[in-house]
Amino acid sequence: MRTANPELxxxxxxxxxxxxxxxxxxxxxxxxxxxxIAKAAGLSMGLLYRYFANKxxxxxxxxxxxxxQSVTMFExxxxxxxxxQELAAIVDTLLGEVLDPALLRLQMEVMxxxxxxxxxxxxxxxxxxxxxxxLLESVEALRKRDLIKPQVPAPAxxxxxxxxFEGLTVRLAMQPDLDxxxxxxxxxxxxxxLLGASPAL
Amino acid sequence: MRTANPELxxxxxxxxxxxxxxxxxxxxxxxxxxxxIAKAAGLSMGLLYRYFANKxxxxxxxxxxxxxQSVTMFExxxxxxxxxQELAAIVDTLLGEVLDPALLRLQMEVMxxxxxxxxxxxxxxxxxxxxxxxLLESVEALRKRDLIKPQVPAPAxxxxxxxxFEGLTVRLAMQPDLDxxxxxxxxxxxxxxLLGASPAL
Amino acid sequence: MRTANPELxxxxxxxxxxxxxxxxxxxxxxxxxxxxIAKAAGLSMGLLYRYFANKxxxxxxxxxxxxxQSVTMFExxxxxxxxxQELAAIVDTLLGEVLDPALLRLQMEVMxxxxxxxxxxxxxxxxxxxxxxxLLESVEALRKRDLIKPQVPAPAxxxxxxxxFEGLTVRLAMQPDLDxxxxxxxxxxxxxxLLGASPAL
Amino acid sequence: MRTANPELxxxxxxxxxxxxxxxxxxxxxxxxxxxxIAKAAGLSMGLLYRYFANKxxxxxxxxxxxxxQSVTMFExxxxxxxxxQELAAIVDTLLGEVLDPALLRLQMEVMxxxxxxxxxxxxxxxxxxxxxxxLLESVEALRKRDLIKPQVPAPAxxxxxxxxFEGLTVRLAMQPDLDxxxxxxxxxxxxxxLLGASPAL
DNA sequence: CATGAATGAGAGTTCATTCAT
DNA sequence: TATGAATGAACTCTCATTCAT
Numbered sequence: 062m063r064t065a066n067p068e069l070x071x072x073x074x075x076x077x078x079x080x081x082x083x084x085x086x087x088x089x090x091x092x093x094x095x096x097x098i099a100k101a102a103g104l105s106m107g108l109l110y111r112y113f114a115n116k117x118x119x120x121x122x123x124x125x126x127x128x129x130q131s132v133t134m135f136e137x138x139x140x141x142x143x144x145x146q147e148l149a150a151i152v153d154t155l156l157g158e159v160l161d162p163a164l165l166r167l168q169m170e171v172m173x174x175x176x177x178x179x180x181x182x183x184x185x186x187x188x189x190x191x192x193x194x195x196l197l198e199s200v201e202a203l204r205k206r207d208l209i210k211p212q213v214p215a216p217a218x219x220x221x222x223x224x225x226f227e228g229l230t231v232r233l234a235m236q237p238d239l240d241x242x243x244x245x246x247x248x249x250x251x252x253x254x255l256l257g258a259s260p261a262l
Numbered sequence: 263m264r265t266a267n268p269e270l271x272x273x274x275x276x277x278x279x280x281x282x283x284x285x286x287x288x289x290x291x292x293x294x295x296x297x298x299i300a301k302a303a304g305l306s307m308g309l310l311y312r313y314f315a316n317k318x319x320x321x322x323x324x325x326x327x328x329x330x331q332s333v334t335m336f337e338x339x340x341x342x343x344x345x346x347q348e349l350a351a352i353v354d355t356l357l358g359e360v361l362d363p364a365l366l367r368l369q370m371e372v373m374x375x376x377x378x379x380x381x382x383x384x385x386x387x388x389x390x391x392x393x394x395x396x397l398l399e400s401v402e403a404l405r406k407r408d409l410i411k412p413q414v415p416a417p418a419x420x421x422x423x424x425x426x427f428e429g430l431t432v433r434l435a436m437q438p439d440l441d442x443x444x445x446x447x448x449x450x451x452x453x454x455x456l457l458g459a460s461p462a463l
Numbered sequence: 464m465r466t467a468n469p470e471l472x473x474x475x476x477x478x479x480x481x482x483x484x485x486x487x488x489x490x491x492x493x494x495x496x497x498x499x500i501a502k503a504a505g506l507s508m509g510l511l512y513r514y515f516a517n518k519x520x521x522x523x524x525x526x527x528x529x530x531x532q533s534v535t536m537f538e539x540x541x542x543x544x545x546x547x548q549e550l551a552a553i554v555d556t557l558l559g560e561v562l563d564p565a566l567l568r569l570q571m572e573v574m575x576x577x578x579x580x581x582x583x584x585x586x587x588x589x590x591x592x593x594x595x596x597x598l599l600e601s602v603e604a605l606r607k608r609d610l611i612k613p614q615v616p617a618p619a620x621x622x623x624x625x626x627x628f629e630g631l632t633v634r635l636a637m638q639p640d641l642d643x644x645x646x647x648x649x650x651x652x653x654x655x656x657l658l659g660a661s662p663a664l
Numbered sequence: 665m666r667t668a669n670p671e672l673x674x675x676x677x678x679x680x681x682x683x684x685x686x687x688x689x690x691x692x693x694x695x696x697x698x699x700x701i702a703k704a705a706g707l708s709m710g711l712l713y714r715y716f717a718n719k720x721x722x723x724x725x726x727x728x729x730x731x732x733q734s735v736t737m738f739e740x741x742x743x744x745x746x747x748x749q750e751l752a753a754i755v756d757t758l759l760g761e762v763l764d765p766a767l768l769r770l771q772m773e774v775m776x777x778x779x780x781x782x783x784x785x786x787x788x789x790x791x792x793x794x795x796x797x798x799l800l801e802s803v804e805a806l807r808k809r810d811l812i813k814p815q816v817p818a819p820a821x822x823x824x825x826x827x828x829f830e831g832l833t834v835r836l837a838m839q840p841d842l843d844x845x846x847x848x849x850x851x852x853x854x855x856x857x858l859l860g861a862s863p864a865l
Numbered sequence: 866c867a868t869g870a871a872t873g874a875g876a877g878t879t880c881a882t883t884c885a886t
Numbered sequence: 887t888a889t890g891a892a893t894g895a896a897c898t899c900t901c902a903t904t905c906a907t
Contacts, residue, residue: 106890177367
């Protein structure tokens with residue numbers, strides 16, 4: 062009798078999540094069948110269900126992973142000695158060609174699904190909360206360093222910035238042909254304006 | 263002899279669209295069956311298909327109608343002699359309690375669906391284009407009246423404002439418990455800041 | 464109050480039957496909806512049901528009419544003083560370009576349907592019986608005039624000739640690109656051979 | 665580990681095809697629902713669709729199988745040292761009680777369907793072509809052996825013979841009460857006459 | 866005589882999920 | 887651990903038929 066093999070198990074999970082991500086981004090959550098995911102992952106359906114209890118739990122796990130990327134973006138902003146470049150980098154990441162349109166579609170898909178899938182929503186918010194917290198701390202830190210003078214309270218500002226980034230994501234998902242270069246500049250300018258950035262920033 | 267009755271037909275269409283809107287917002291597009299829509303509208307499925315060729319054309323028509331509302335919002339801004347109030351009203355409309363959470367969810371649903379439904383996407387963009395055009399004209403008009411001095415070119419500004427509004431919609435859909443009152447103030451302040459509003463505005 | 468108008472009624476019936484024929488030949492019996500027939504006939508569905516109790520009765524009536532054409536073909540053969548030309552004309556009618564492929568398909572459709580629609584089958588056989596009877600009488604008459612010496616009994620010969628014609632119809636329906644000119648000659652030769660035609664014929 | 669089982673798969677296919685054949689013959693193609701076929705085969709609908717992509721592909725496969733039987737009939741005729749018996753056997757097979765009326769109805773059904781189902785038609789013709797080719801070669805071979813002297817060119821003769829057989833099939837499908845015994849004799853005589861059979865045959 | 870609105874059962878097809886091997 | 891066979895309810899969409907006007 063074989064013993065449990067954690068490494069293999071983790072690899073299988075990644076295999077499945079990756080395949081699911083590709084499928085969901087391409088066809089959407091509800092248009093992707095479990096059979097397709099299994100096929101894309103190169104596994105049998107039985108095995109798939111060994112690792113994920115059902116389709117919902119797959120999206121859920123997947124959502125956590127997918128969101129985790131955007132969470133880390135704001136964390137280094139607070140203590141950076143070159144916050145302007147940091148901000149520019151964030152905008153770049155959001156608007157640059159780096160960002161796969163398929164990934165954008167996937168985010169929309171996950172958000173829409175979250176609106177009627179309570180556990181998914183909870184997971185999404187947990188991740189979102191972390192991101193907001195990081196951004197909030199960064200804003201406060203920059204303010205204490207007298208680098209910015211926002212005209213609105215920090216929590217609301219964070220909400221607005223998040224909304225702006227979210228909105229840009231949505232619009233890029235829906236208009237893949239937007240001039241990202243021009244938008245990038247304008248976005249940075251606007252973000253600095255919202256922050257009330259001092260010349261020193 | 264019984265003749266065709268356009269009034270009845272229009273009433274039926276509205277009946278169906280309204281029922282579909284409620285269902286889509288509550289359960290999502292793919293989770294709502296045509297039978298459910300028919301039942302919600304108080305009609306038979308056969309009749310439903312008399313008025314809408316298929317499920318897709320239902321969302322499509324619905325999307326056009328749904329979007330048309332937000333299009334008109336920006337139109338009166340250009341020539342208004344009280345643009346500040348006009349702007350405040352727009353922000354109010356977007357963030358006030360007026361906005362049904364169900365409607366927000368419906369918008370997300372439509373957007374997500376549009377990402378993989380080309381005709382729907384086209385319809386959405388058509389409406390979106392009208393809204394952008396109206397907003398662009400308003401911005402240019404205000405600038406000519408020396409009421410605003412935006413730091414970024416008008417087209418990019420329009421895109422950013424749209425993104426901000428879109429993003430707020432998304433975030434409100436996902437966080438129905440946000441403090442809308444506080445957000446409203448912050449949003450108005452920020453929008454004025456982005457526009458580079460002069461004190462005269 | 465209006466009085467019944469037999470002429471109009473008959474015209475309506477013809478209108479419907481003709482439209483049904485076109486539709487059935489194009490799409491097949493089971494693929495043609497009553498709505499399509501009504502539309503093709505330029506009538507409302509209500510009126511259609513006034514003239515034909517249901518879809519089956521439509522095919523039935525239609526089948527009778529459709530078959531009646533081929534019935535008359537053999538009748539003049541018996542007493543003709545130029546039986547060879549008469550035969551050639553029959554073969555021509557069957558194989559010449561005159562015969563619409565759509566009509567051939569329609570015949571196949573009706574036959575297939577008849578296999579599981581008892582009343583239709585009965586109607587078809589009634590017509591068929593008339594045709595067979597006419598051909599039988601013709602064969603006997605020709606034999607009495609010593610113009611033919613068939614090697615098989617007249618009833619069997621009639622059955623075989625009918626089968627040959629039917630089979631040619633079927634094959635033409637399935638292979639519209641057959642060389643009809645060549646087939647026509649060969650068919651006439653073969654029919655004469657089966658009849659045991661004397662040189663005097 | 666459970667491995668794919670080709671035997672089981674083949675058995676399932678046969679199970680389904682047989683059930684479909686029975687149903688189609690009894691009720692016709694369009695009157696038979698997939699659920700009925702599944703039930704007749706003792707399988708679930710899901711499994712049925714595992715083996716046949718859709719209803720059309722079922723008839724198609726079925727048509728190929730069904731036709732293949734008649735293809736082999738003519739092949740042994742060419743080299744046989746007892747061609748007369750061979751011919752008699754063919755006629756027997758076509759007209760004898762061996763031939764299930766249900767199978768005849770099924771053939772009609774398939775032919776009628778083929779008239780408006782292009783892929784099915786193509787499949788049918790492919791099989792038909794093989795049969796014609798075999799018959800053509802047999803006729804040529806017999807002629808070279810001076811056993812027959814047909815009055816019409818071999819290709820046309822083949823077409824006529826095929827039409828005759830097809831026609832007999834049709835007529836038997838429509839008149840199950842025909843005297844097959846008498847028809848059998850007459851058919852053989854007639855076929856020999858059409859072939860121009862020498863006494864030596 | 867004629868219309869068009871209305872019905873609802875049933876069609877083909879898909880898919881999340883289970884389980885014997 | 888891993889497989890593929892199996893299920894059946896649910897989905898979208900169609901259509902013969904009826905009837906108030």
